[in-house]
Amino acid sequence: MIGRAWIQRRRPASRQGQAVLWNALAALVFLVMVFPIYWMIATSFKSGRDILSLTPQWFPIHPTLANYEDAWHKPFFLNAVLNSVQVVGTTVLITLALAFLAAVAIARYNFGGRKAFIVLVIGVQMVPLNALIIPIYLLLDGAGQTDRLPGVVVTYLAFVLPFVIWTLRGFIANVPIDLEEQAMIDGCSRGGAFLRILLPLVAPGLVATAIYAFIQAWNEYIVAYVLLPTNENQTLTVWLAGFTTNHGPQWGPLMAAATLTSLPVVAFFIVIQKRVVANLSAGAVKG
Amino acid sequence: MCAATNTDTLLREEPRHRVLGLIAGRRLRKRAAPYFLVAPAVAAIAAILAYPLCLLAVLSLQHYGIRQLFAHQGVWVGIDNYWSLLGDAAFRAVVLRTLIFTFANVAATLVLGTLIALLMERVLPVLRLVVMAGLVLVWATPVVVAVDMWQWMFDYEFGIVNYALTHAGLGNFIHHSWFDNPIQGFTVIGIVIVWGAIPFVTVTLYAGLTQVPREIVEAAEVDGAGPLQVFRYVTVPVLRPIFVILATLSTIWDFQAFNQVWIMLNARPSADYMVMGVYSFVQAFKVSQYGEGAAIAVVMVVVLLLATAFYIRSYLRQAVGGLEGA
Numbered sequence: 001m002i003g004r005a006w007i008q009r010r011r012p013a014s015r016q017g018q019a020v021l022w023n024a025l026a027a028l029v030f031l032v033m034v035f036p037i038y039w040m041i042a043t044s045f046k047s048g049r050d051i052l053s054l055t056p057q058w059f060p061i062h063p064t065l066a067n068y069e070d071a072w073h074k075p076f077f078l079n080a081v082l083n084s085v086q087v088v089g090t091t092v093l094i095t096l097a098l099a100f101l102a103a104v105a106i107a108r109y110n111f112g113g114r115k116a117f118i119v120l121v122i123g124v125q126m127v128p129l130n131a132l133i134i135p136i137y138l139l140l141d142g143a144g145q146t147d148r149l150p151g152v153v154v155t156y157l158a159f160v161l162p163f164v165i166w167t168l169r170g171f172i173a174n175v176p177i178d179l180e181e182q183a184m185i186d187g188c189s190r191g192g193a194f195l196r197i198l199l200p201l202v203a204p205g206l207v208a209t210a211i212y213a214f215i216q217a218w219n220e221y222i223v224a225y226v227l228l229p230t231n232e233n234q235t236l237t238v239w240l241a242g243f244t245t246n247h248g249p250q251w252g253p254l255m256a257a258a259t260l261t262s263l264p265v266v267a268f269f270i271v272i273q274k275r276v277v278a279n280l281s282a283g284a285v286k287g
Numbered sequence: 288m289c290a291a292t293n294t295d296t297l298l299r300e301e302p303r304h305r306v307l308g309l310i311a312g313r314r315l316r317k318r319a320a321p322y323f324l325v326a327p328a329v330a331a332i333a334a335i336l337a338y339p340l341c342l343l344a345v346l347s348l349q350h351y352g353i354r355q356l357f358a359h360q361g362v363w364v365g366i367d368n369y370w371s372l373l374g375d376a377a378f379r380a381v382v383l384r385t386l387i388f389t390f391a392n393v394a395a396t397l398v399l400g401t402l403i404a405l406l407m408e409r410v411l412p413v414l415r416l417v418v419m420a421g422l423v424l425v426w427a428t429p430v431v432v433a434v435d436m437w438q439w440m441f442d443y444e445f446g447i448v449n450y451a452l453t454h455a456g457l458g459n460f461i462h463h464s465w466f467d468n469p470i471q472g473f474t475v476i477g478i479v480i481v482w483g484a485i486p487f488v489t490v491t492l493y494a495g496l497t498q499v500p501r502e503i504v505e506a507a508e509v510d511g512a513g514p515l516q517v518f519r520y521v522t523v524p525v526l527r528p529i530f531v532i533l534a535t536l537s538t539i540w541d542f543q544a545f546n547q548v549w550i551m552l553n554a555r556p557s558a559d560y561m562v563m564g565v566y567s568f569v570q571a572f573k574v575s576q577y578g579e580g581a582a583i584a585v586v587m588v589v590v591l592l593l594a595t596a597f598y599i600r601s602y603l604r605q606a607v608g609g610l611e612g613a
Contacts, residue, residue, distance in 0.1 A: 022409040026418050029403055033482070034421040037428065039447060040436040056447050098327045105324035115607055117325055122606055124336050126599050128543040128591055130564050131584035134571045135339035135346060142359045158335030161328055190320070219429040221546050226572060237431040241550045251439050258432040269427030 044068070044255040051252050067256035074253065076231045080239035087149055087224075087235055088217040091156040095164055095213045096206055098157070103168035104194055108177070121162045129159055130222060137226050152227050152235070156217045164209045171205030172198065211268045218265055236261050343588075346581035353575045361578060368582035377558070378566070382586070385542065385563040388473060392541040395481045397534060400488030405518070407493050419490065426486035434550040437479045441465050466552065469559035479547050484540070488533050495529040496522070535598040542591055563587050 043051055044067050045060040071077060102121075106114055136155055137146065145151035179201070180193040188196065199206075224235040234242075240261050243254050347368055349361030372378045407415050428436075441448050449460040466472040499522055507517050523530075545564035548556055556565055563583060571580030592599075 019409070022406060023411055023414055026406055026410040026414050029406065030414075030418045030421045033418075033425050033485070036433070036436045036440055036482070037424055039440060040432075043439065052445050054445070054450075056445075056450055098331060101324040102328035105321040109321035109324070111318070111321040114321070117329065118607060119603055120329075120332065120337075122603055123599070124332055126539065126592075126595060127336065127340060128539060128587060130543040130545050131567070131587050132336065132339045132343065133568065134577055134581050134584060135342035136335065137572075138346070138351075138356075138359075138577065139339060139342065141356070154331070155335055158331050161331055162336075165328060215427075219431070221431050221550075222568075237429060240435065241431050241554075243435075249438070251442070251445070254435055255439065258435045262428050262432045265429055266424060266427040270423060 040255045041259055043251060044259045046252060048252055067252035068260070070250075070253040071257040071260065074243075074257070076234065076239055077257070079232055080234050080236045083149060083228075083233060084218060084236040087152050087156065088214055090149075090153045091160070091217045092210050092213045094153070094157055095160055096210055099161060099164040099168050099209065100199070100202075100206070102165045103172050104198070106165075107169045107172040108194075121165050124162045125166075133222060133226055136223070140227060146227055147229055147233055149228075149233065152224055155223050155227070156213075156220060159220075159223075160213045160216050164213060167209050167212070168202065168205055171202045175201045207271075211271055214268055215265055340588075343581050343584055346578055347585045349578045349581075351577035351581070356575065356577065364578070368579050369586075371579070372582055372586070377561075378583070381561045381563055381566045382590075384561070386590075388477065388544075388562055389538060389542045392477050392480050392484070392544075393534060393537045395477065396484040396488055396537050396541075397530070399481065400485050400533070401492055403485065403489045404492035404496055405522075407489070408496055419493075422486035422489055425482065426490070428483070430483065430546045431550060433483050434479055434547055437475070437482075438551060441475050469557075472552075472560065476544075476547050476551055479551065480541060480544060484537060488537070491529060491533060492526065495526045499525045531598055531601075535595045538594055539591060542594070543587065 042058075042060050045063045045065075046057065047062055047064050047066065050057050050060065050062060102117075105111070106118060140146050140151040140155075143151075145154075175198060179197050180190075183193040183197045184190060219237065220235075221237045221241060224238045225241070228234050228238060231239075240254075240257055243249065243257060346361060348363065348365060349355070350364045350367075351361040355361045403418075407418065410418070440446055443449065443462055443464040449463050452458065452460040465475050503521050504517055507521050512520065543564045544562060545568060548560055548562060548565050549568075552560055556569075561569070564587070567580045567583035567587065569580075570583060571577045574580075
């Protein structure tokens with residue numbers, strides 16, 4: 001504290017100037033980072049004429065919902081939304097079930113092969129997933145599962161599972177084992193103790209990892225693009241990426257559709273990000 | 288990959304495992320239980336990650352074209368695919384391009400992310416909250432959406448970037464097409480990638496910065512260290528583990544970049560825009576040479592493994608070591 005006061009006394013004027021400079025710089029960073037998102041939303045509310053003007057209109061002066069209506073009525077939009085919801089919902093549910101079981105095993109049991117399993121779970125996360133598209137496609141093609149949603153669900157499941165297992169393990173390890181013992185002394189079976197005691201206590205962890213799986217599956221593009229060739233079966237990201245007509249991209253409806261696509265993710269992301277960051281930095285600094 | 292390994296709790300829990308076991312009684316069932324618990328997860332990971340990885344290696348040794356696709360059976364050609372890649376000047380260019388592009392993206396992401404994180408320490412709390420909220424917004428934006436919005440900003444006719452550059456007096460950018468020249472095109476794609484990657488790096492580093500002990504910084508300042516020296520001799524050593532993780536993850540993500548290139552160029556990238564992820568994809572799904580595409584993917588995996596081996600080894604050691612007591 002003494003040192004700090006001394007420094008402040010030494011150069012008060014430059015400190016003041018610096019503070020203003022830093023704050024101005026931070027404001028600039030904010031503007032640059034957020035502008036593309038603002039521009040997307042602003043464009044989505046403009047009429048076609050206002051979008052295609054040589055002097056850009058910084059605010060939508062004549063706001064309209066026409067672009068949203070347009071995007072909504074585009075062929076296969078509703079199909080795509082429905083497909084995405086199905087794929088994401090199934091992926092999240094199955095992921096949580098499998099991950100909870102596996103996480104209980106590595107957090108609560110000591111068994112031969114446990115270490116190998118942990119190495120597998122961590123090591124697999126280092127594999128560049130884009131490199132696996134070709135064999136996964138051929139595998140599912142051979143099984144007659146291309147152009148069908150279950151193939152995509154299974155792929156997403158495997159892609160998010162390792163991270164979810166590892167994260168849930170942390171949550172479970174933080175629940176004192178005494179609580180389960182108490183339940184078992186009171187006549188609960190071990191499985192019952194997991195379901196009645198442990199499961200409710202790791203609920204925050206389940207929510208956080210569910211949102212993680214949700215975001216990954218909702219945003220995924222290349223797997224769905226390869227595995228779902230026909231329009232009826234596309235997910236939302238594939239539909240959005242294919243949003244071009246013979247007359248070039250229609251920016252208004254495209255921006256409206258893009259805004260709609262990101263809405264659920266933004267909402268969920270705001271819930272999850274604090275926890276993930278806390279986990280990550282805690283693990284890293286300790287190491 | 289984020290969860291901390293908590294040695295203490297595990298060590299404390301250890302004898303309890305046995306206590307629980309005695310309470311539960313039925314020894315055999317107890318011993319089998321964990322295997323039943325991990326079996327579904329192992330099956331899923333093995334079927335969709337491990338087996339395809341092996342299949343990828345096998346495929347890379349086969350000729351696998353349209354005819355083989357219908358027969359579901361490749362023709363063995365040994366290392367021919369690799370030989371032809373090695374002799375292919377275009378492929379060597381692709382590798383070089385990918386390495387340079389990855390390095391540029393990772394470096395830009397880390398430098399900018401670090402600078403913004405350091406800046407966050409020096410601004411008013413309200414402003415910090417606003418900037419962080421903005422970063423989370425960027426972070427949450429799906430990649431496909433991000434590419435679409437940047438595409439619109441860099442549109443040659445009505446894009447706001449061309450307008451702004453022209454009116455800032457930086458030259459005549461009216462009807463300037465950014466993708467005619469691959470260096471400019473890659474700059475735009477790099478901007479999209481770095482823009483999307485900065486929030487994760489900044490938020491993580493800022494969280495790490497708050498854990499740098501204040502007293503050490505003050506002690507260094509009293510000893511006459513300037514801001515740069517404080518950064519070099521106090522901040523960097525404390526944050527080193529985070530830097531290593533972030534550099535590794537960024538490398539893994541940027542090296543296999545596909546979506547940004549593919550969607551930005553409307554699914555029709557010219558030869559100048561082939562990076563490894565795109566080239567492998569095109570060889571397989573557009574040219575229908577699945578074997579060659581697989582060989583390229585194998586090269587990708589191997590290069591990445593070499594680049595990240597150090598981190599993976601130390602992380603695995605830390606993760607497994609942390610559990611050693613159990």
